[in-house]
Amino acid sequence: VVGTPGRILDHLLKRTLSLEHLEMLIFDEADRMLSMGFYPDMKRIQKYLPARRLNSCMFSATFPPHVVRTASEFIHKGEFISLSEDHVHVTDTEHVFYTVPGMDKDRSLIRIIEIENPASALIFCNTKAEVHYVSTVLQNFGYDADELTSDLPQKDRDRVLERVRKKTLRFLVATDVAARGLDIPDLSHVIQYEPSKDLEDYIHRAGRTGRVGKAGVAMTLVTHVETFVLDRIAKKYSIDLQQWPLPTDADVAAVVSERVTALLEARLRDRDAQKTERSKRFVSLGRSLAENEDESAIIAMLLDDYYQQMLHAPLPQPSEPSKAPSDKGQKKPRTGASRNRPRPRNKKRR
Template sequence: MSTFQELGVPADLIQGLEALGIVKPTEVQEKAIPFLMENGGDLIAQAQTGTGKTAAFGLPLLTKVDPKSKEIQALVVAPTRELAKQVGKQLFRFTKFSAKIFVEVVCGGDKMDRQIAALQRPTHIVVATPGRLVELVNQKALSLAAVKHLVLDEADEMLSMGFKKELSQIIGWTRSRQSTWLFSATFPDAIQVLIKDCMSPSPHRLTIDRSHVVNRDIDHRFAVCARDEKAEFIAGFLKRRHEDRGLVFCRTKAGAITLGKQLAKEGIEVDVLQGDLTQPERDKVMRSFKKGRFRVLVATDVVARGIDVDGLAFVIHHQPPDQLEYYTHRSGRTARAGKKGISITLIEPRERPKIQRIGNELGVGFTEMR
């Protein structure tokens, strides 16, 4: 196992990492940081959320910025505002003991005029969601002409959310860049096209082994129950786990709302996060959950990606997720920072093959709960 020092990370950034309790590099950090520090050319990395990829690209990025120049030198594009804010916060924390590097996060759902005002100040790195970035460039609120490094984070997710056109525009506006670093959990055809558009013919490639992606501290279980028995099963499990906090994922908004009501009726402190909520409403729910004001958060996949809460003991999947990546994203919300956690998937009798497939493809063993 190498240290951040051996990977070439400067001492002031290591101090920032230590203050956050980060001392051991993850696999993606070990593989990406030395290449990005020394070579810094085009990179394609297959890595899921929860693998430590923000530091993998963030630390090298911070070393490539000239704090004396007032121009925007680096751009990170992320699919959701939750992820963009998380990346911005991490970059800010890493530089706690370094020369001041100014990071600005711009994403939909925040007031446009406030963002335009913030961009008047010297800004070195912009972290953005694609839609809002395009709006701001069109309004001449910022220029990408001096951007040397472009990071596309969760590129597959941005394409599946329909940001293909915006990404093409952003790639066009940053033509004078020296490098593009692309992180993606999966590589559908659309990503291959994007890679051809924005990268040199032979970029450096990294794959974080699938079996390492699923956290070893998670205990994976499943329970077979009829659809109308699921709420009762979940309520029973929550009552047995007394104070433990966690997440329940539902596939639909209606399902999430109904389950929230059923659990509240059983006396469980619960709230629901789903796509019909306005952005301020979502933020309010997340703030309350982070502060521990309620025990269980019921959420849909759409809003799940940016959930970053420590100390969650369990994740329950009301149905098995449609995509493997969703399973990794969902279950990765528990067992963070070396703690143990449990992930329970509820299946109907005919869905046994589905759970076997998830287990085989991700290399995890599921235990059945009686």
């Protein structure tokens, strides 16, 4: 049986599917199955699994730290197997870059963040003015972002760093003042809005993620003129830099639609009979709004407001690992620093 979490759960609730004789459980694109939208459904499906030992596998190109922790709820002491073209090992940090239009770099950043949907990210800029600009762009778009520069008063700097330590700040935009000595636990993404002027600074910036053996991804946005800087960095430090295609508006719309549909379907299943009956008052109105092109903007507004609200909700925290005996047959996936996004196509290496 192959299906999405929502459809599998629907059949389980309707008793048209039984997992009594299940022998193998496979999570494909596991980083997405255990991320926003799908996680609640996965926990409900877990209640229908047999109590006996199962051969369970999770597959994904890479894994962000919070998903690795959450995976322990489904696989007890699973083994990590990392596969690449010519060797087997765990890669702590992926190094990738996007070639972006110089006049559209801010919008490109937003599209990348929308696709990646990182639990947290440190965004580097070369100047204080750029830090303030990027931070403002993110805030205006509805993201929880703050800035850190050497000009920031000590009181404000302490406030920002306290939010970082408590993991209540999602995006920190900073100059290279944050490239050394700042330790952010479980930081999944480092994004360089522009390449550093000093080649060595690239290493310090990227080193903020993938710490203590944890997975991470270091991204750099470059214009066509700036690509030669990455060539020098890749050659000097023997870094395998991969080029990922820049997401389009259509890519973002597809991913966002998938997420919000999963969230809404899960919410619908949680409604009791009284709420379901009450909501029937609006079926006719909903159909009317959807059929009218002018009024469809109302539906789009409601979906956007709901998505923004859920997007910034705290990520579900994994429960304590089970003390049940280890399942030797269980395996965890290829690891790295994945995101809740489709795998990029046509990667180019440097």
